[in-house]
Amino acid sequence: MRTVSILGATGSVGTSTLDLVEREPDRFRVVALTANCDVERLAAAARRTGAELAVVADESCLPALRDALSGTGTAVAGGAQAICDAAALGADWTMGAIVGCAGLRPTLAAIERGGTVVLANKEPLVSAGDIITAAAATHGATLLPADSEHNAVFQCLDPTRPDNVRRIILTASGGPFRDWTLEQMAAVTPAQAVAHPNWSMGAKISVDSATMMNKGLELIEAARLFPVPPERIEIVIHRQSVIHSMVDYVDGSMLAQLGPSDMRVPIAHCLAWPERMATPMAPLDLVKLGRLDFEAPDALRFHALTLARDAAEAGGARPAILNAANEVAVAAFLAGAIGFLEIAAIVDDTLQRYDPAAPETLDAVLAIDAEARRRAGERVKDCVA
Ligand SMILES: NC(=O)c1ccc[n+]([C@@H]2O[C@H](COP(=O)([O-])OP(=O)(O)OC[C@H]3O[C@@H](n4cnc5c(N)ncnc54)[C@H](OP(=O)(O)O)[C@@H]3O)[C@@H](O)[C@H]2O)c1
Numbered sequence: 001m002r003t004v005s006i007l008g009a010t011g012s013v014g015t016s017t018l019d020l021v022e023r024e025p026d027r028f029r030v031v032a033l034t035a036n037c038d039v040e041r042l043a044a045a046a047r048r049t050g051a052e053l054a055v056v057a058d059e060s061c062l063p064a065l066r067d068a069l070s071g072t073g074t075a076v077a078g079g080a081q082a083i084c085d086a087a088a089l090g091a092d093w094t095m096g097a098i099v100g101c102a103g104l105r106p107t108l109a110a111i112e113r114g115g116t117v118v119l120a121n122k123e124p125l126v127s128a129g130d131i132i133t134a135a136a137a138t139h140g141a142t143l144l145p146a147d148s149e150h151n152a153v154f155q156c157l158d159p160t161r162p163d164n165v166r167r168i169i170l171t172a173s174g175g176p177f178r179d180w181t182l183e184q185m186a187a188v189t190p191a192q193a194v195a196h197p198n199w200s201m202g203a204k205i206s207v208d209s210a211t212m213m214n215k216g217l218e219l220i221e222a223a224r225l226f227p228v229p230p231e232r233i234e235i236v237i238h239r240q241s242v243i244h245s246m247v248d249y250v251d252g253s254m255l256a257q258l259g260p261s262d263m264r265v266p267i268a269h270c271l272a273w274p275e276r277m278a279t280p281m282a283p284l285d286l287v288k289l290g291r292l293d294f295e296a297p298d299a300l301r302f303h304a305l306t307l308a309r310d311a312a313e314a315g316g317a318r319p320a321i322l323n324a325a326n327e328v329a330v331a332a333f334l335a336g337a338i339g340f341l342e343i344a345a346i347v348d349d350t351l352q353r354y355d356p357a358a359p360e361t362l363d364a365v366l367a368i369d370a371e372a373r374r375r376a377g378e379r380v381k382d383c384v385a
Helices: 012-023 039-049 059-068 080-087 101-112 122-139 148-156 182-186 203-211 213-225 264-272 303-314 318-334 341-353 362-384
Strands: 002-007 028-035 053-056 075-078 093-096 116-119 142-145 165-172 233-237 243-249 254-258
Touching: 002 012, 002 080, 002 101, 012 028, 012 039, 012 093, 012 264, 028 039, 028 080, 039 053, 039 059, 053 059, 053 080, 059 075, 075 080, 080 101, 093 101, 093 264, 101 116, 101 122, 101 318, 101 362, 116 122, 116 264, 122 142, 122 213, 122 318, 122 362, 142 148, 142 213, 142 264, 148 165, 148 213, 148 243, 148 254, 148 264, 165 213, 182 341, 203 213, 203 318, 203 341, 213 233, 213 303, 213 318, 213 341, 303 318, 303 341, 318 341, 318 362, 341 362
Parallel strands: 002 028, 002 093, 028 053, 053 075, 093 116, 116 142, 165 233
Antiparallel strands: 165 243, 243 254
C-alpha cells in the first residue's frame, strides 16, 4: 500500500492522478488533497477516496469546505501554510500539480520529508531549479518528472553517462496557432488560446502552449532535471503528439517514448515507478496513425521560445524573471486586459529592464519573483491605459 498526497487535486493533472489512484484502492491510500478554492471538487474527491486531510489555499473557502466534509472523518484546513503542512505530512508519493510558482514552497515542503515527489508543476523548477534539486539530494527525496516530455526523457536517458548523450529533443505540438500569421495571432481570444488541439489542460498551461512559452519553460525544466546543458536541448514541432521526446546518443542511436496524448500515461509511470501499472488508454494503433511529422519551430511568430532559450543559457535570475513575468501576462490575457502577442512582449520588456544578481537562496528567488511580477504588472497597466 503506497500513501499518496495530491497538491492541486482539483486541476487537470490532479484529476488525472485521482482517476488512476481511485482505480486501484488496494494499492494506494490518500493522505492529503489540496486546492485553491474549488470546494465542490475537492470535497467530492476527499469523500470518494476517504482522504485524511483536505486543504484550500484560499482561507475564505475554508468554512464551505468544513461544511462540505462535516461528518466524513476528513480533517480540513485553509491557508498557504496549511498547504505546506499538508505537503509535509510525509506521504510515500506526492504529486505536485499546483499551477505556477505558488507550488514552490509546498513542493519544497514535500521534498524535505523525503519520499517520492512527482513534478508536474514546472514553474518552481524554472524559477528555483537548483534549490529544488539540492533539497532533494539533501533530504534523500526522489524527484520524478510527470510532464510528458520530461517523463519521456526520463524513460530514455541514462543519467549516469551524460557524455554519451548528444542531444535531448523535446517535441512540441505547436499549439492551436501553429499555422496562423502574426496578424491573425494579434486578434486571438482567451477562448481560442485555451482550446488546445491535442491535450486537455488547465487554462494557464494551455495559453503557454499557444504562445509556445510552455516549450520554453520545458527547455529550462529539462536542463534542471537532466545532466545536459540547454545548448544541447532542441525543440521540434511534432503535430501528432505521439512521440513525447527523444534522446540522441553519440553513436547515432535515438531513443523515443511514444504514447497517447493523455497525461494519465506519464502520471501512471510515476505512480507505479519503478514498477508499471495498467491504464485505461487503448494501445497506440501505429498503422492507423500512418505517419509521424516533424518540422522546425518558427521563432519569429513564437518569440517566447527565443526569450526562454536566452534565459536558459544565461541562467542566474533570468529564468525566474521570465517565469514571473509570464505568469502575470498570461493572467492579464485570460482576464481580457491585454492581447495575445503582448504576453511575450511584456516578458521581453521585463527581462530587458530587470537584471539582478543570481539568487542563491529561496528568499532571494522569491524576492526576484515578486519584483518581476510588480514590473510586469506595471507593463500590463501601460497596455490597458
Ligand atoms: N494539464 C496538463 O496536462 C499538464 C501537463 C504537464 C504539466 N502541467 C503542469 O502542471 C501544473 C498544473 O497544471 P494544470 O493544467 O493541472 O492546472 P489547473 O487545471 O489550472 O489546476 C491547478 C491546480 O492548482 C490549484 N491552485 C491554483 N492556485 C493555487 C494556489 N495559489 N495555491 C494552491 N493551489 C492552487 C488549483 O485549485 P482550484 O481548482 O481550487 O483553483 C488546481 O487544483 C502546471 O504547472 C502545469 O504547467 C500540466
